[in-house]
Amino acid sequence: MVYGGENLYGTKKTDGTWSGMIGMLIKEEADISMAALAYTPSRGQVVDYSTPLLVQYSTILGKLGQPELDPWSFHLPLEPYVWLSILITLLFVPVVMVLLSLISRVSLTHILTRHDIWQRRVVLATWMIVAFVLVRSYASNLMSVLAVRYVQQPYQSLRNVLDDAGVTMIWQINSSRVEYFRSVKSGIFREVAEREKAGRIKFQFLHEFWGSMDTFLRKGDHVLVAVEIMTRFLISHDFTKRGQCDFYTGKERLLPVFLSGVGQKGSPIVSQLNKRIISMQESGLYDLWIEKSIPNSTSCSQTPSRITKSSSLSLPHLWGVMVVLVSSQGAGLLLLVWEVKCPPPTPS
Structure with missing residues (x-):
């Protein structure tokens, strides 16, 4: 079992080799990886995926504005x-x-x-x-x-972000979502790729997202595009630390992905793993683990867009x-x- 020595899930390099966990499995340095990896056709050609652990969408994480009249x-x-x-x-x-x-x-x-x-x-x-x-x-x-104050939540969709030339997006480096928008030829994700060429996208590793909450997102001129479970972790972590809700997630859900464990191509371990995953999901155990691992996970789930204030x-x-x-x-x-x-x- 591996975690990924290069701090990457796995990306195909220009010479045809793979980095991260995928590379370690191909080299037979490990048998399986239970880190939830997103499925992509290129990865599916070199490793075997287990039954999906969960299905996740990407959401936009932004800074809440100050209450205004x-x-x-x-x-x-x-x-x-x-x-x-x-x-x-x-x-x-x-x-x-x-x-x-x-x-x-x-x-x-x-x-x-x-x-x-x-x-x-x-x-x-x-x-x-x-x-x-x-x-x-x-x-x-x-x-x-006049007693109602409106809490600004301007970036509810990817279109809202793209229409604001002053905002910079943060994406996970070499993720399946990045691989996708770099490959499309038209549509809204083609505009995202053009934003990258204009220097309005930052790429970071997962462990760097925590620091970005204060260094970039809190200023209001950056947004983070990440899978839902990651944005929940970040918001709950910030709430636990500060005791207030300073961030919100947009209503639009983007780029659904299946997150699964992976094993070596043709490995019999994967089929045995599938049985355990199905049993775990049917019992609700995996969902319980997720909820328990995110403290205060529901504290900011329904952030109000309007508040009443006497002044x-x-x-x-x-x-x-x-x-x-x-x-x-x-x-x-x-x-x-x-x-x-x-x-x-x-x-x-």
């Missing part, structure tokens, strides 16, 4: 159709008044004041009731919305509202200037 959250208390109806009303009323002023050749001020006093009172009272109900309903919901508001929190306010006031000012500079002709 969405400056545009003021629109959330009302449905889009309500906002649309308010906007249409605000635009429709002044347009109608201006058109009436132009058609009748009477000033806008005269149109607003020439109606009967009781009619004006009824219109004013109706508008005040509607505005009061709308404002009270909006304000009560808005206070709840005083400041101008940076409300700059979205200020943009709308300044824009509306500016539009009203322009309309007033237009009315003063271009009054309608008085009737003769």
Whole structure:
């Protein structure tokens, strides 16, 4: 049984020989390796794989952002159709008044004041009731919305990573996933290969991932692409060390692989090993071993993307509202200037 003297699972070199555990098995320096190796066609030609121990996907591991208030959250208390109806009303009323002023050749001020006093009172009272109900309903919901902070988790998929030119990916050196994206001719993984040519990918051994959590990932400009069990180990290790969840895994699952033990080509040991693996899986023993080997494995499994926090508001929190306010006031000012500079002709 071997672990891999070169700290590699096994990669085919340019001269046709193999490194790592695969190389040791080919040279008959060992009989079997129970380290979970991903299956690849090239490896399958030189060694025999056992029944898969587990099936794993690759996931994206990234740094959680700081809780932030969405400056545009003021629109959330009302449905889009309500906002649309308010906007249409605000635009429709002044347009109608201006058109009436132009058609009748009477000033806008005269149109607003020439109606009967009781009619004006009824219109004013109706508008005040509607505005009061709308404002009270909006304000009560808005206070709840402004207490919500959004925890940034920007890299949920490989496409999110590729669209950000400032982020660097970390992959396991000479892994089956690296072998795959280097071989494809088109698609999203071809873009990953092009990112490697641009120098935006770092390759590391598994044991280097632990240090990368602090040196690279914690800065927020790096992400790690690794199998799920590895990302669980890393997150649980960091949580055990710091007592808080600082990292998250993306929702997208990439590149499924079968992880198995391997033996020499044609070795009868592999067939006997398969029986033990099947028995172990049916009893749930292997899954139990995995759970026991990962302390605090579920502590950060459901990292919230939103939290509620009570704090005083400041101008940076409300700059979205200020943009709308300044824009509306500016539009009203322009309309007033237009009315003063271009009054309608008085009737003769």
